[in-house]
Amino acid sequence: MEEDKYAKELEVAVRVVHVACALCGRVQERLLETSNDHVVSKDDDSPVTVAEDFSVQATISWLLSEIFGVQNVSIVAEEDIQTISKDESASLLDNVVNTVNESLAFASKYGLQSPETTLGSTEILEAIARCNSTGGPSGRYWVLDPVDGTLGFVRGDQYAVALALIEDGKVVLGVLGCPNYPIKTELLNYHYQHHQTTPQSSLATLDTGGKGCVLYAKSGSGEAWLQSLIDGEKMLEWPNRARLIRVSSIDDPTLATLCEPVERANSNHSFTAGLAHSVGLRKQPLRVHSMVKYAAIARGDAEIFMKFAKCGYKEKIWDHAAGVVIVEEAGGVVTDAGGRPLDFSKGMYLEGLDRGIIACSGVTLHEKFIGAVYASWDSSNL
Ligand SMILES: Nc1ncnc2c1ncn2[C@@H]1O[C@H](COP(=O)(O)OS(=O)(=O)O)[C@@H](OP(=O)(O)O)[C@H]1O
Numbered sequence: 001m002e003e004d005k006y007a008k009e010l011e012v013a014v015r016v017v018h019v020a021c022a023l024c025g026r027v028q029e030r031l032l033e034t035s036n037d038h039v040v041s042k043d044d045d046s047p048v049t050v051a052e053d054f055s056v057q058a059t060i061s062w063l064l065s066e067i068f069g070v071q072n073v074s075i076v077a078e079e080d081i082q083t084i085s086k087d088e089s090a091s092l093l094d095n096v097v098n099t100v101n102e103s104l105a106f107a108s109k110y111g112l113q114s115p116e117t118t119l120g121s122t123e124i125l126e127a128i129a130r131c132n133s134t135g136g137p138s139g140r141y142w143v144l145d146p147v148d149g150t151l152g153f154v155r156g157d158q159y160a161v162a163l164a165l166i167e168d169g170k171v172v173l174g175v176l177g178c179p180n181y182p183i184k185t186e187l188l189n190y191h192y193q194h195h196q197t198t199p200q201s202s203l204a205t206l207d208t209g210g211k212g213c214v215l216y217a218k219s220g221s222g223e224a225w226l227q228s229l230i231d232g233e234k235m236l237e238w239p240n241r242a243r244l245i246r247v248s249s250i251d252d253p254t255l256a257t258l259c260e261p262v263e264r265a266n267s268n269h270s271f272t273a274g275l276a277h278s279v280g281l282r283k284q285p286l287r288v289h290s291m292v293k294y295a296a297i298a299r300g301d302a303e304i305f306m307k308f309a310k311c312g313y314k315e316k317i318w319d320h321a322a323g324v325v326i327v328e329e330a331g332g333v334v335t336d337a338g339g340r341p342l343d344f345s346k347g348m349y350l351e352g353l354d355r356g357i358i359a360c361s362g363v364t365l366h367e368k369f370i371g372a373v374y375a376s377w378d379s380s381n382l
């Protein structure tokens with residue numbers, strides 16, 4: 001019986017993330033064909049795309065509420081209702097309404113029910129506003145980052161749709177949609193090597209056609225799964241034709257690859273470079289936007305992911321919940337820099353996080369990195 005626990009939730013979560021990835025793919029294609037005028041700035045200065053973040057959040061919120069019942073669904077999500085409900089945001093809202101309706105019309109392709117009639121702006125705003133849970137230590141709530149790596153999305157590069165379910169403070173399942181991370185790893189490396197010099201339009205051409213993937217895992221199952229986005233058309237069946245993934249078996253630091261955020265503002269590159277060097281890493285780090293970094297570890301394409309945000313920045317649960325459970329179930333280890341598991345039970349932030357996050361493909365590398373942090377912390381300039 002225990003085995004079946006969260007089976008329905010997992011199936012629904014995978015299906016809705018497929019719907020969201022298809023939405024993202026369509027919007028990104030259009031966005032890259034036109035200019036950057038779909039990018040507006042939020043108060044925190046992070047770029048947010050019109051159809052993306054809000055549309056994905058509305059779509060997922062609406063689908064979860066339809067399937068499980070509004071009264072049973074509680075969601076902690078990144079986007080709030082402020083920006084989009086302002087009078088001057090009318091055209092933004094129109095755009096979101098159209099994108100959500102277009103996306104929900106395809107829901108049946110993924111084994112989900114489409115709305116009987118077109119949704120109006122009130123229903124869409126309600127769906128976004130319903131994501132107002134603040135999390136915490138008890139009860140059941142979904143955790144959603146509709147688009148993680150908005151910068152990557154705007155650049156035609158890597159980004160992710162991340163959905164997790166938390167019960168009594170523990171992540172019980174996680175789903176990561178990675179629309180630009182194909183089953184074959186080459187494109188991830190291609191981006192890394194070329195994104196400074198290659199026009200984004202050529203990268204976009206490479207990326208189109210649903211060549212991404214969806215990863216998912218249920219906590220305690222010891223299994224993490226990978227499915228191609230192309231298989232979306234076959235999502236009517238469940239269990240589907242996903243395949244098991246496993247972390248890399250490399251534990252020799254000289255052969256290991258470090259994955260870290262692209263933006264210097266998001267992680268201290270010189271500090272992580274110092275750690276990597278002291279542990280004996282020799283390869284160039286792989287800089288990738290978004291939770292695709294967790295996906296890379298879970299798939300065995302890299303061995304270490306580190307993020308050391310600037311002092312004062314508080315990590316949010318939606319930036320990590322889905323990725324952590326997938327890496328752990330694929331055989332990896334994720335902790336803070338003090339070696340403690342991340343605590344998802346304290347609300348929307350990862351409260352009590354000791355300095356930074358270290359995810360490794362196995363305990364040998366993980367112990368080395370924790371040791372290196374311990375040894376070098378005093379001399380660091382964080
Ligand atoms: N200053 C600062 N420090 C640390 N982290 C920050 C900071 N600002 C933003 N964020 C959050 O980082 C999310 C993207 O992080 P990444 O690790 O993918 O960064 S990067 O795009 O690779 O540079 C990004 O998630 P999205 O907003 O969903 O894209 C943010 O939640």
Ligand SMILES: [Mg+2]
Pocket residue numbers: 046078150
């Ligand atoms: Mg954001």
Ligand SMILES: [Mg+2]
Pocket residue numbers: 145147148149318319
């Ligand atoms: Mg995010």
Ligand SMILES: [Mg+2]
Pocket residue numbers: 053078145146147148149150
């Ligand atoms: Mg986001």
